[in-house]
Amino acid sequence: MHKNNHRIHSEQVTKATEAALARRGVTIKEIAELVHEMQKPYNVGLTLEHCIKSVERVLRKREVQHAVLVGVELDELAEKKMLSEPLQSIIENDEGLFGVDETIALGAVFTYGSIAVTTFGHLDKKKIGIIEKLDTKAGNGIHTFLDDLVSSIAACAAARIAHTMRDLEEEDETFLDVPPSALGPDDKPENNI
Numbered sequence: 001m002h003k004n005n006h007r008i009h010s011e012q013v014t015k016a017t018e019a020a021l022a023r024r025g026v027t028i029k030e031i032a033e034l035v036h037e038m039q040k041p042y043n044v045g046l047t048l049e050h051c052i053k054s055v056e057r058v059l060r061k062r063e064v065q066h067a068v069l070v071g072v073e074l075d076e077l078a079e080k081k082m083l084s085e086p087l088q089s090i091i092e093n094d095e096g097l098f099g100v101d102e103t104i105a106l107g108a109v110f111t112y113g114s115i116a117v118t119t120f121g122h123l124d125k126k127k128i129g130i131i132e133k134l135d136t137k138a139g140n141g142i143h144t145f146l147d148d149l150v151s152s153i154a155a156c157a158a159a160r161i162a163h164t165m166r167d168l169e170e171e172d173e174t175f176l177d178v179p180p181s182a183l184g185p186d187d188k189p190e191n192n193i
C-alpha cells in the first residue's frame with residue numbers, strides 16, 4: 001500500500017477558510033472591530049488596521065482554519081437539513097447545553113494562551129458587534145458554530161495585540177511606532193504566536 005501523498009496544501013486551506021467566512025457574511029474588518037474595541041483602551045496608538053493585520057495572522061493558523069472549516073460546514077449542513085436527528089434539531093435550535101460549538105472554538109484559542117481563553121469567555125458572555133448579529137436565535141440562518149468561531153478568532157487576535165504591547169513597553173515604544181504591516185501574515189502558514 002502506498003501512503004496517501006495527496007496532502008492538502010496550506011494555501012488551499014487558507015483560501016477555503018477565507019471563503020467560508022465570506023460565504024457566511026463575516027468580514028475580517030468586522031472581527032477586527034471587536035478586537036479594536038476590546039484592546040483600544042489598553043494600547044496607545046492601536047488602530048483598526050493593526051487589528052485587521054492581527055486577525056489576518058490568526059486566520060493563517062492551522063488550528064483556527066480547521067475549526068472554522070468544521071464549524072461552518074456543520075452550520076451549513078444544518079441549514080440544508082442534511083444532518084441526522086437528533087443532531088439536526090440540536091444544532092438548528094442552538095441547544096443551550098450542546099457545548100460542542102464552544103469546545104471546537106476553544107480548542108483553537110488555547111494556542112494563544114490564557115489571555116485568549118479569558119477574552120473568549122468574555123466575548124461568549126457579552127456577544128457584542130458581529131457576534132450579536134450572528135445569534136441563531138435572532139432568526140437569520142443557523143450560526144450555532146459561527147458565533148463561537150468569530151469569538152475565537154477575535155480572542156486570538158486580541159491576545160496577539162496584548163503580547164505585542166508588552167514587548168513594545170519593554171522597548172519604550174507603543175503601537176504608534178509599529179506599522180500595521182508588521183503584524184500581518186507572513187508568506188508561510190502561522191505556526192507560532
Ligand code: MG
Nearest residue numbers: 101144145148
Ligand atoms: Mg454557539
